[in-house]
Amino acid sequence: MFLFFLTSGLFLGWSLGANDAANIFGSAVGTKMVKFSSAVIIASVFVVLGAVLQGYGASQTLGDLGSINAIGGAFTVALCAGLTVFWMTKLQLPVSTSQGIIGAIIGWNFYSGNPTDLAVLSKIIGTWVAGPILGGIFAIVLYLLLKYFLDKRRIHLLKLDAYLKYGLLIVGAFGAYSLGANNVSNVVGVFIPSLPEINLNFGFFSLNSIQLLFLVGGTSIALGIITYSKRVMMTVGNNLMKLSAEAALVVVLSHSLVLFVFSSTTLSNLFQSVGLPGIMLVPVSSSQAIVGAIVGIGLLKGGRGIQFGVLGKISLGWIATPIIAGLTTFVSLFFMNNVFKMVVVQNENNVISHKINEVITHPQTNTSVNLYQPLLFLIIIVLIAVIVVMLVKSIRKSAQTKEDASSERLFKYESQEKILNTELQKVNSENAKLEKQIEFKRKEQMVIALSIIQKNQFLEKLKIKIDKIISKPEVKAEELITLKRLIIDNLSIDKEREKFNFYVNELNADFYLRLVNRFPDLSENEQRLAALIRLNLSSKEIASILNISTKSVEVNRHRLRKKIRLKREENLTEIISKL
Amino acid sequence: MIKIFKTSKNVIINIDEYFNTVELGILNFKEGVNNYLEGNLTEFENNLKIIEVLEGKADSIIRKIENDLYIYSLIPNYASEVLNLLEKVDDIIDKVKNNLSQFDVERPFIPEEIKIDFSRLLNISVKSAENVIPAARVFFTDQNLVKDRIQKVIFYERETDKLATNIKRKVFKEMPHLKLSEKIHLRYFTLHVEEVSDAAEVVAKMLSSLVIKTRM
Numbered sequence: 001m002f003l004f005f006l007t008s009g010l011f012l013g014w015s016l017g018a019n020d021a022a023n024i025f026g027s028a029v030g031t032k033m034v035k036f037s038s039a040v041i042i043a044s045v046f047v048v049l050g051a052v053l054q055g056y057g058a059s060q061t062l063g064d065l066g067s068i069n070a071i072g073g074a075f076t077v078a079l080c081a082g083l084t085v086f087w088m089t090k091l092q093l094p095v096s097t098s099q100g101i102i103g104a105i106i107g108w109n110f111y112s113g114n115p116t117d118l119a120v121l122s123k124i125i126g127t128w129v130a131g132p133i134l135g136g137i138f139a140i141v142l143y144l145l146l147k148y149f150l151d152k153r154r155i156h157l158l159k160l161d162a163y164l165k166y167g168l169l170i171v172g173a174f175g176a177y178s179l180g181a182n183n184v185s186n187v188v189g190v191f192i193p194s195l196p197e198i199n200l201n202f203g204f205f206s207l208n209s210i211q212l213l214f215l216v217g218g219t220s221i222a223l224g225i226i227t228y229s230k231r232v233m234m235t236v237g238n239n240l241m242k243l244s245a246e247a248a249l250v251v252v253l254s255h256s257l258v259l260f261v262f263s264s265t266t267l268s269n270l271f272q273s274v275g276l277p278g279i280m281l282v283p284v285s286s287s288q289a290i291v292g293a294i295v296g297i298g299l300l301k302g303g304r305g306i307q308f309g310v311l312g313k314i315s316l317g318w319i320a321t322p323i324i325a326g327l328t329t330f331v332s333l334f335f336m337n338n339v340f341k342m343v344v345v346q347n348e349n350n351v352i353s354h355k356i357n358e359v360i361t362h363p364q365t366n367t368s369v370n371l372y373q374p375l376l377f378l379i380i381i382v383l384i385a386v387i388v389v390m391l392v393k394s395i396r397k398s399a400q401t402k403e404d405a406s407s408e409r410l411f412k413y414e415s416q417e418k419i420l421n422t423e424l425q426k427v428n429s430e431n432a433k434l435e436k437q438i439e440f441k442r443k444e445q446m447v448i449a450l451s452i453i454q455k456n457q458f459l460e461k462l463k464i465k466i467d468k469i470i471s472k473p474e475v476k477a478e479e480l481i482t483l484k485r486l487i488i489d490n491l492s493i494d495k496e497r498e499k500f501n502f503y504v505n506e507l508n509a510d511f512y513l514r515l516v517n518r519f520p521d522l523s524e525n526e527q528r529l530a531a532l533i534r535l536n537l538s539s540k541e542i543a544s545i546l547n548i549s550t551k552s553v554e555v556n557r558h559r560l561r562k563k564i565r566l567k568r569e570e571n572l573t574e575i576i577s578k579l
Numbered sequence: 580m581i582k583i584f585k586t587s588k589n590v591i592i593n594i595d596e597y598f599n600t601v602e603l604g605i606l607n608f609k610e611g612v613n614n615y616l617e618g619n620l621t622e623f624e625n626n627l628k629i630i631e632v633l634e635g636k637a638d639s640i641i642r643k644i645e646n647d648l649y650i651y652s653l654i655p656n657y658a659s660e661v662l663n664l665l666e667k668v669d670d671i672i673d674k675v676k677n678n679l680s681q682f683d684v685e686r687p688f689i690p691e692e693i694k695i696d697f698s699r700l701l702n703i704s705v706k707s708a709e710n711v712i713p714a715a716r717v718f719f720t721d722q723n724l725v726k727d728r729i730q731k732v733i734f735y736e737r738e739t740d741k742l743a744t745n746i747k748r749k750v751f752k753e754m755p756h757l758k759l760s761e762k763i764h765l766r767y768f769t770l771h772v773e774e775v776s777d778a779a780e781v782v783a784k785m786l787s788s789l790v791i792k793t794r795m
Contacts, residue, residue, distance in 0.1 A: 032655035157661075157719045157793070158587040158594075161654045165583060244793075245656060399582055406650050413642060 005071045006191060008079035010220040013187035015085050016097045017047070017224020020183065020286040022233045023255060024175035027248035028168040029233045033161075036230055041391075042169060043176040043229075044222035050180025051218030052211050057265040057281035059185030059192060059210075061120065068108055070345055071194040076336050077104040078190055080329040084321060095317050096285030097186040099128070103322030105190065107329030112345040123280045128318065131258050131284035132292025138254035139296035146250060164245045171253045178259035179286055180218050186283045188217035247297050254293035259286060288318070441503060448500045449537065449545060456544040463487050500545065504531050514579050519564050526560050533557075533576050586651045590644055594719065597640040597665065601672045602712050604633040608675035608775070609705045615682050616694055627679050634676045641665050657793055664785055668715055671708050671778045678771045687768045688761055690754065693746055700742045700772050707735035707776035711783050722790045732783040739776040743769050 025039035068074045081100035088095040102124060109116045155163070191213060198209045207215065243251065261267060261279060268279040291314050337345075466484045470477045505512075508531045515522065515530055522530070532542045539553040546553070561572055611626030644665060648658045689697055714728030750757065750765050757765075 032652055151723070154721045156587075156591050157657075158591050158653055159584075162583045162587045402650050406646050409646055410643070 005075040005194075006188070006216065008075045008082060009188045009191055009217065012078050012082035012085065012097060012101070013184075013217050013220030014224040014228070015082055015089070016183060016187060017221035017226075018228035019085075019089060019095070019224075020097075020179055020221075021047075021176070021225040021229040023286045023290045024179065024252055025168075025172050025229075026233045027243050027251065028172060028245075031243075031245060031248070033165050033245050033248075034168050034172070036233065038169065039172060039233070040226055040229070042173050043225045046173045046176035047180035047221050047225065048215065048218035050177035050182075051184035051214045051221070052180075052207070054177075054181035054263055054265075055184040055214040055218070056210060057268070058182055058263045058283045059189040061124065061280065061282045068105070068190050068193060071191070072336060073108055073112070073333065073345055074190040074194055076332050077101070077108050077329055078187075080104045080107070080332050081186075081325050084325040084328055088317065088321060088324070095321055096287055097183060098283040098285045099318065099321040100325040101186045101190065101283070103325030104329040106322070107326035108333060108345075110326070111330050111333040114345075124282050127262060127280050127282040127284055128288065131262065132288045132295070134261070135254050135258045135289040135292030136296030136299070138257050139250055139293035140300050142250045142253055143247065143297055143300060146246060150246070161245070164249060167249050168245070168252070171249055171256060175252050175256035175259070178256045178263065180221065182259040182263035182283050183286060184214050184217045184221065187220060188213050189283075243294070243297075250297065251290060251293040254296070255286060255289040258284060258289040258292070288314070441506075445500065445503045446535070448503065449535070449541070452500060453541050453544045456547070459487050459490060501528070504528065504535075508534070511579065518579065522560075522563060526556065526563065529553075529556050529560060530576050533573055534579075536573065536577070583651065583653075586647055587653060590647045590653060591719075593640050593644050593647070594665075595716075597637060597644065598668070598712050598716050600633050600637045600640065601668055602709070604630050604637065604672040604675055605705055605708045605712070605775075607633065608679055609701060611679045612682065612701050612772070613698065616689060616698055624683070627683055630672075630676050630679055634672050637669055637672050641669055657789070660789055660792065664715065664718075664782065664789060667778070667782045667785055668712070671711070671775065671782065674774055674778050675708075678775070681771060682768070685764070685768075687764050689765065689768075690757065692754065693749060693765070696742065696746050696749070697769070697772075700739065700746060700769065703735050703742060704739045704772050704776040707732050707739060708779040710735065711779040711786075714786055715782060718786055718789065722793065725786055725790050729783045729787055732779050736776040736780040736783075739773055743773045 021039075021043050025034060025043060028034040029036050029039050068077055078101070081097065081104040084100045084103070085095050085097050106116055106121070108114070150160070192210060195209050195213055198212060199206060262282055262284045264279075265281065268281060271277065271279055291311070295311065333345075463484060466480050466487070469475050470480050470484070511531060511534065512527055515527060528546075529542065532545065537545070539557065540550050543550040543553045557572060564575070566572060566575065607626050607630045611623050611630065614620075614623040614626060645662055647653065648662060652658075654661060710728055710731040714725050714732065717724045717728060746769050747766055750762050750769075754762070
């Protein structure tokens with residue numbers, strides 16, 4: 001039954017974990033300085049440790065304010081505080097579980113007629129004011145110290161980044177410890193008076209019922225961190241003011257110190273031992289401590305970066321949270337008592353007589369549970385071993401993956417570069433090969449042209465000589481005329497010429513294209529003439545190749561000049577070779 | 580998380596090596612152009628080869644740095660800005676390499692009358708680039724010193740502008756014996772040398788905004 005009633009406290013713990021973990025690791029995770037998984041593991045472990053080892057101090061003050069003596073009342077108080085926190089978070093108002101629970105306790109006091117200790121209340125309210133102020137002072141001092149140190153040491157930006165990453169983790173662990181120590185009493189503190197006496201003995205250490213209660217409370221906060229804090233962490237942090245990693249470190253450290261100061265019995269005793277008044281051990285709001293620290297840094301920078309609208313919202317939350325929680329608790333207690341017939345308040349006399357009866361019937365009040373000792377021992381060892389193995393494995397795996405990805409990218413770049421270089425070389429060698437082929441064909445073309453010219457010249461000479469022989473009266477002309485015809489035929493039909501023409505056409509394909517593009521009305525013969533002019537052949541040579549007279553070539557050249565509209569001073573060969 | 584110090588150390592070494600490479604490239608450019616002006620073409624070609632190797636090396640180092648910064652999420656708040664800064668520094672070595680290869684390809688004719696001015700222009704433009712590298716180095720260790728170095732860069736950049744205008748004026752107004760093509764060619768090469776100090780100025784401006792951003 002007690003466990004059922006405890007669920008409202010656990011709900012409160014869950015919402016506290018979901019919201020307040022962002023105060024500790026929000027900036028670090030939001031700026032990607034710390035991985036979310038690392039933040040969650042550290043925050044969860046240290047919040048539980050803080051709750052179990054140092055959670056008792058602050059819970060005593062809550063007891064002084066109002067000791068809720070019925071489990072039903074404790075359930076209602078925790079539930080109302082939890083719902084107020086949840087509702088105000090939904091409205092995006094910054095909220096504190098401490099103020100929620102104190103408001104709820106005062107609501108119970110009003111309902112039960114229990115007098116509220118005004119001295120304790122004023123001290124608590126005093127710490128609410130002192131918390132942010134102290135946070136601001138811590139932040140200013142630490143910020144100045146860090147700045148002085150960094151200016152002196154001249155640390156490389158990348159080294160500083162590495163230090164800050166570890167610093168944020170360590171400070172975050174301290175913050176989580178302080179959060180557990182200071183705020184666990186908000187979560188389960190109201191259940192202490194209704195707590196059954198149990199003592200768990202683990203052999204080398206034992207947990208009493210309060211520590212067990214705090215262990216459960218701490219675990220609920222850790223669950224809140226694990227299940228719901230990611231979204232809050234990603235959005236929080238830069239809400240009030242943009243923070244650098246250094247400032248984030250200072251802010252979290254100041255916040256942790258404030259929480260630690262208000263929950264450390266050792267520190268309070270130390271103060272008392274030197275004659276100073278002891279510190280009031282009160283659950284203070286983690287959000288308010290953070291706000292105080294951020295405002296402190298903002299003021300140090302001249303106050304320009306602070307968003308005062310957000311600050312106004314926070315102040316509204318300070319006043320609204322306890323009032324709403326108190327009112328809700330008062331109304332809920334009325335309903336629980338009258339509708340569900342739940343006992344929310346016990347008469348003081350009833351409580352005393354109930355305790356006397358209990359002592360008579362169960363003389364040994366402290367139930368010591370030793371039965372599970374070996375089993376618990378084993379479970380804890382196995383759990384620790386599993387966690388350690390998993391951690392080592394995941395660290396190794398992530399390091400390996402990063403290294404692989406890095407070398408893979410480099411390898412990819414290098415291989416791409418190599419491929420491109422090979423392709424370039426291939427294209428270059430192909431180009432060189434083609435150039436050689438073109439050069440060879442050009443030479444061959446010239447050789448053919450020369451051989452045609454020489455042969456034609458020879459045939460011309462032969463023809464003239466035959467003419468001379470024919471003109472002599474003693475020579476038989478008929479056979480010589482046949483021979484002359486044969487020579488003339490040979491001059492016009494020439495296989496080599498055809499081959500030459502073929503080469504000219506093939507090699508000058510792109511030249512013809514350029515020529516036609518520029519001068520579209522050139523005839524085929526004129527195009528061929530232009531190609532031969534491009535080879536730098538004289539009119540006589542061209543005449544020999546085309547088997548026409550030199551005069552015809554001259555006439556054709558003139559026509560070509562006219563068609564391409566050349567001026568008198570312009571050189572045809574030069575213009576054509578530039579095409 | 581465990582390897583973070585080792586990786587940071589590697590990146591710091593790489594950044595230092597990168598700046599060394601760019602600095603060497605700038606010096607080689609200065610030497611190369613001076614060799615060209617004096618007509619030592621073999622030495623000039625040697626400078627060009629060295630600068631090409633240095634440019635390739637700078638590219639590969641910057642790729643390594645980029646890789647490490649992103650994969651190990653180092654300086655997550657400023658990683659993109661720092662990489663941008665390194666890229667802009669890379670523009671300087673790219674520019675000096677391109678300029679020197681343009682000298683090699685186009686072989687501009689620089690008349691004797693302006694050789695001294697051209698050499699002064701080169702020295703001042705390079706000085707601006709030479710000063711921006713220590714400014715970038717000191718950004719990583721002591722940001723208070725960045726401002727002093729930047730002042731020098733800006734000063735030399737302005738001087739470069741003035742000198743370049745003087746040279747162009749001289750070429751177009753006082754040298755009628757030059758062909759228009761030669762004048763235009765000279766104007767382009769004056770502009771190329773001027774661009775080195777412009778690239779240095781871009782880095783300087785970026786550094787000054789980065790200092791404001793990273794200040795606590």
